[in-house]
Amino acid sequence: MSHAALLPYGRQSIEDDDVEAVVAILRSDWLTTGPTIGRFEEALAAFIGVEHAVAISNGTSALHAAMYAIGVGPGDEVIVPAMTFAASANAAVYQGLRRCSPT
DSSP states (O other), rough: OOOGOOOHHHHHHHOHHHHHHHHHHSSSSSSSSSSSHHHHHHHHHHHTTOOOOOOOSSSSHHHHHHHHTTTTTTTTTOOOOOOSSSHHHHHHTTTOOOOOOOO
C-alpha cells in the first residue's frame, strides 16, 4: 500500500506567520512562560466569548485540569469508554479515584 493511499491522521494548516511566531519564541527569553501566553489566553477568551481561558501544554494535562476544576475526587465515579487513550482514565486516577475493572 502506498503512503498516499493511507488516511491522514490529521491535516494541519501551518502558515509562514505561524512558523515565524514559533521561531520568535524559540529565540526569546520566554520558552515556556511569558507575556505571549497571556496574550494568547486573552485572545482565545475573546474569540470564544468567555471571561477567561487557560493555555495547557497537552491533552493529558487538560483532562487533569478539567477533572480538578469540576471537583472530581475520591469517592466519585468516572466512566470512560473501553476504547480510549489512557489519559482519559488517568486524569481521574490523578484526582485520587481508584481504577476499577468492568463487572
